[in-house]
Amino acid sequence: MTVETSAHQLAGVKTHAAAIELENVSKDFRLESGEVVTSVDSVSLRIEPGEFICVIGPSGHGKSTLLNMIAGFLPPTSGTVTVGGTPVTKPGPDRGVVFQRDTLFLWKTVAQNIEFGLKARGIPKVERKAVVAEMLKIIGLEKFADAWPKQLSGGMRRRVAIAAVFANKPEVLLMDEPFVGIDYLRLAQLHEVLLDLWQEAEKRAVFMVTHDVDEALTLADRIFVIKHGRLALDLKVHLPRPRLTDDITGPEANALRRQLLEEFSR
Amino acid sequence: MRVRTAVPTVAGGIAGVLVVAAIWSAIASVNTAARFPVIPAIVQATIDNFDAAPILAYTTFGTGGIWSNVLWTAQNVLLGVATGLIVGFATGLALARIHWFNRLGRLPIAILGTVPVLAILPFLTLWFGNSALATSGLVIFFTALTVASTVQSAAGAAEVKYSDYAATLGVSKSRTTMSVILPALVPSTIGVVRAATAFGWGFQCIAEVLGGSQGAGRLVRSFSDATQTAGAIGVLIVVGIVAVVVDALIGLAGRRIVRWNE
Numbered sequence: 423m424t425v426e427t428s429a430h431q432l433a434g435v436k437t438h439a440a441a442i443e444l445e446n447v448s449k450d451f452r453l454e455s456g457e458v459v460t461s462v463d464s465v466s467l468r469i470e471p472g473e474f475i476c477v478i479g480p481s482g483h484g485k486s487t488l489l490n491m492i493a494g495f496l497p498p499t500s501g502t503v504t505v506g507g508t509p510v511t512k513p514g515p516d517r518g519v520v521f522q523r524d525t526l527f528l529w530k531t532v533a534q535n536i537e538f539g540l541k542a543r544g545i546p547k548v549e550r551k552a553v554v555a556e557m558l559k560i561i562g563l564e565k566f567a568d569a570w571p572k573q574l575s576g577g578m579r580r581r582v583a584i585a586a587v588f589a590n591k592p593e594v595l596l597m598d599e600p601f602v603g604i605d606y607l608r609l610a611q612l613h614e615v616l617l618d619l620w621q622e623a624e625k626r627a628v629f630m631v632t633h634d635v636d637e638a639l640t641l642a643d644r645i646f647v648i649k650h651g652r653l654a655l656d657l658k659v660h661l662p663r664p665r666l667t668d669d670i671t672g673p674e675a676n677a678l679r680r681q682l683l684e685e686f687s688r
Numbered sequence: 689m690r691v692r693t694a695v696p697t698v699a700g701g702i703a704g705v706l707v708v709a710a711i712w713s714a715i716a717s718v719n720t721a722a723r724f725p726v727i728p729a730i731v732q733a734t735i736d737n738f739d740a741a742p743i744l745a746y747t748t749f750g751t752g753g754i755w756s757n758v759l760w761t762a763q764n765v766l767l768g769v770a771t772g773l774i775v776g777f778a779t780g781l782a783l784a785r786i787h788w789f790n791r792l793g794r795l796p797i798a799i800l801g802t803v804p805v806l807a808i809l810p811f812l813t814l815w816f817g818n819s820a821l822a823t824s825g826l827v828i829f830f831t832a833l834t835v836a837s838t839v840q841s842a843a844g845a846a847e848v849k850y851s852d853y854a855a856t857l858g859v860s861k862s863r864t865t866m867s868v869i870l871p872a873l874v875p876s877t878i879g880v881v882r883a884a885t886a887f888g889w890g891f892q893c894i895a896e897v898l899g900g901s902q903g904a905g906r907l908v909r910s911f912s913d914a915t916q917t918a919g920a921i922g923v924l925i926v927v928g929i930v931a932v933v934v935d936a937l938i939g940l941a942g943r944r945i946v947r948w949n950e
Contacts, residue, residue, distance in 0.1 A: 493852075493856065494855075495852055513852060513855035513856045514855070514856070514858065515856065515857060515858030517856060518856055519852070519853065519856045521852075523849070525849065525853040527868065527872075528872075528948050528949060528950060529871040529874070529946075529948045529949075530948075538857060538859075538867075539858060539859070542857055542858055542859040542860075542863055543857075543858045570947075570948040571948075571950075572948065572949070587856070587857075590858065592856075
């Protein structure tokens with residue numbers, strides 16, 4: 423699929439559609455006092471299909487607002503948000519979202535949770551079962567297919583939540599601090615699952631909000647730093663994959679870490 | 689494991705009943721039988737009137753005994769709760785999910801919610817005489833209001849928690865209501881049905897005492913008018929036992945239905 427973005431139209435260049443593209447996107451909120459606060463301020467960015475983006479920045483500086491606009495939960499005050507070349511007007515299955523809060527349906531088993539989106543979209547049963555089996559294998563919970571969410575640990579629930587979204591095969595995966603409060607060992611396991619699922623579909627882009635610089639260095643192709651609603655830094659991460667502890671603690675990673683921390687404290 | 693955890697509960701319950709019986713016996717020993725009959729007299733009156741209570745023939749030209757009248761009351765409580773549940777559930781869900789219905793219905797329902805339940809009894813008698821509907825009206829009214837309020841707030845919470853997520857899975861609004869919001873409401877609805885049933889016994893008996901032609905409340909009034917206090921207390925004890933059994937059955941069914949709940 424090819425489209426011409428406005429910037430490229432000016433240049434007369436035809437390109438592949440970006441996975442996510444924001445052009446001069448701003449979002450204002452009116453407080454109860456009547457004061458207007460700009461949460462996102464004229465952000466323009468382009469994310470290519472297959473890119474893994476981590477978004478970091480101080481709390482309350484517009485990271486989640488940005489994600490919510492891409493998801494279609496919030497309309498921008500000005501500017502345009504497009505996903506796969508199509509303007510975003512409302513939430514849709516092309517943009518899977520893993521929320522910080524637990525959204526598993528408690529009355530559905532693990533397998534039913536993973537299957538739910540496929541069923542709602544009328545995917546045939548045979549195909550659904552195959553996808554569920556594949557997802558359960560990737561997240562390592564084959565034995566828990568018939569378990570209720572209440573019977574799972576926090577880390578297992580996160581894995582199911584991610585699988586339920588990936589099963590829907592969205593073009594873009596949006597994640598808002600999905601691993602908050604998970605211990606270090608489980609976090610490594612979840613990162614592995616996430617990267618497996620991401621790499622399974624070549625063109626799937628991930629847009630993940632996090633507070634954890636190490637997590638961003640472990641996962642991302644590019645790291646965006648959002649400060650005061652603006653894109654303060656767009657940092658490319660050229661570390662090899664899979665990224666082992668040596669890669670994350672090596673000189674190149676430390677240089678990137680320093681650059682990010684300097685941007686934070688500026 | 690379950691037996692082990694049930695033993696202290698049952699033992700505690702029996703001990704509680706024995707304590708109440710001891711206090712009652714102490715009070716009865718210094719009072720007249722018309723005010724505080726002794727426990728053996730209550731047991732005897734209950735046995736004597738269980739299948740047939742002659743007092744009914746004098747006061748209402750009616751027949752039957754404690755058991756048939758308690759069953760009548762139980763049937764009306766359960767029918768009243770079921771009717772109130774259907775009305776309240778539909779109303780609460782519509783208030784939460786249908787914008788125009790919320791605008792139209794919110795204020796009238798809020799005003800109805802402020803009406804003391806017993807204050808509507810004279811109206812029910814005016815409109816429906818001393819029929820079963822008149823006496824069950826209180827139970828229906830109370831259940832419908834409490835269920836509507838609970839369902840509305842639970843549906844609102846479920847919407848906040850799940851509707852964005854469902855939308856990103858490509859689920860339509862109507863399917864979200866059926867497959868997501870409705871199941872999410874089940875635990876809180878079962879809780880409120882249990883509470884409404886517990887209060888329902890009281891409302892049903894009050895309605896029968898004040899204007900019913902039969903039922904446990906009417907029988908209590910007949911015994912009371914004839915100063916047969918032991919018989920009146922016997923009716924209340926049987927009502928209490930049936931109410932506890934019904935509550936246990938609802939609780940058991942509820943636990944089975946929402947076995948997935950945390």
